[in-house]
Amino acid sequence: MLLDVVIALAVGSFDAWVSLAARLTASGSIRPGPVLPPPLVIILFCSAGAVLLFRRRWPIRTFLIIWVLYLTPIAFPVLQPFMVLLVAMFTVSSTLGRRPAVWSLLATFVVFGIEIVNTAPVGVRANTWSWVIPTLVFDVVMVVLVWVAARLRYRFAHRIAGLERRREEEIRTAVRQERLAVSRDLHDIVSHSVSAMTLQAAGARAVMQQQPQRVRPALDAIEQTGIQAMSELQRLLQVLRSDADYVESTGAATRERLSRLPELIEQARRAGQRVELVVSGDPCDLDPSVEMTCYRVIQEALDNAGRHAGADVVVRVQLEWLPPRLRTSVVNGAGAARPGVRLSTGHGLIGLAERVQLVGGELETGPLPDGGFRITATLPVTRPSMDRTET
Known part of the structure; x- marks a missing residue:
């Protein structure tokens, strides 16, 4: 605001000074006509400068008011419009679209043309044209340069915007991706841990009367699962509280996630599931995000089998190394889930499909003819670039 006040005072005073100086130096060489008194000249141009204070809020209205004020050369031949009108034109051309900018340019040419005609020397024709032509060229070049600078500023501002x-x-997309990553991990941690503890508790209750010696291992497994879940949640909270990128942090923390696959299968066996692991092909290095996705596929599939098929059904986990792809399949036969153990968030397979798609893989799920269920994920060994995953 202070800058606008300084500009308004400066250009208004400059135009008033130019007009007064022109009247003193050009007396007797201009066409006859009424002469505006110096106080009115000062008031006129200072008023025009004051109107500039509103140029940012109402650029077109400000320009029109100043344009009308500067039409006074029609009656008073010594007025010299210069800076105030140029500033108003610059504001319109630098803040509005092409049409208002062109109209402001043409309107400025009209006022400058009137000013040239009114202030042209009278007398010999040759002397008149020798004054008009240089003045006309100077005014046109000056106005065009100001207008072009305003349009360049307009384009630059729009490009910056x-x-x-x-x-x-x-930023919003990155935040959404971070939230999705957090929600997937929260789902995986909580769903897997709660499902495992629920299955172990149900198994302990089933054998409590006939085989009480099997209750203690089940309770120990519940305790270990809870401790592991709390550790995972604490790690997750530490990442969220830090300034590090969540996806990069979790990816680095889970680089050896597949090395914990035997531990995951053993945990499922302690919960009462009959799990078989089959690995074929030559293992190779995986991208951390792909490795984590593969682990989560197996984890969710085991949870799904435990919830919906029960503990008496064989679950076959197979890893097929087929570079540049890795195929992971988990198949369980038909069975009956334990009473009261059908716990599901309803988002497990949906979130799993999103996770697999994010790393450029494919997920296939569906029932088998014998009543079982299959989950198969085909993953790339290396994660594709973002351009490929978005197309």
Whole structure:
């Protein structure tokens, strides 16, 4: 606001000074006509400068008011419009679209043309044209340069605004991806741990009367599962509280996630599931995100089998190393779930499909003819670039 006040005072005073100086130096060489008194000249141009204070809020209205004020050369031949009108035109051309900018340029040419005609020397024709032509060229070049600078500023401002919008959209997209990653991990941790503890508790209750010696191992397994879940949740909270990127942090923390696959299968066996692990092919290095996805596929499939098929059904986990792909399949036969153990969030397979798709893989799920269920994920060994995953 202070800058606008300084500009308004400066250009208004400059135009008033130019007009007064022109009247003193050009007396007797201009066409006859009424002469505006110096106080009125000062009031006129200072008023025009004061109107500039509203140019940012109402650029077109400000320009029109100043344009009308500067039409006074029609009656008073010594007025010299210069800076105030140019500032008003610059504001319109640098903040509005092409049509208002062009109209402001043409309107400015009209006022400058009137000013040239009214202030042209009278007398010899040759002397008149020798004054008019240089003045006309100077005014046209000056107005065009100001207008072009305003349009360049307009384009630059719009380009900056577009980049800012794109940056904000990228930030929002990154935040959404972070939230999705957090929600997937929260689902995997909580769902797997709660399902395992529920199955173990149900198994302990089933054998409590006939085989009480099997209750203690089940309770120990419940305790270990709870401790592991709390450790995972604490790690998750530490990442969220830090400034590090969540996806990169969790990816680095789970680089050896498949090495914990025997531990996951043993945990399922302690919960009462009959799990078989079959590995074929030559293992190779995996991208951390792909490795984590493979682990989560097996984890969710085991949870799904425990909830819906029960403990007496064989669950076959198979890893097929087929570079550049890794095929993971979990198959369980038909069975009956334990009473009161059908716990599901309803988002397990949906979230799993999103996770697999995110790393460029494919997920196939569906029932088998014998009543069982199959979950198969085909994953790339290396994660594809973002351009490929978005197409």
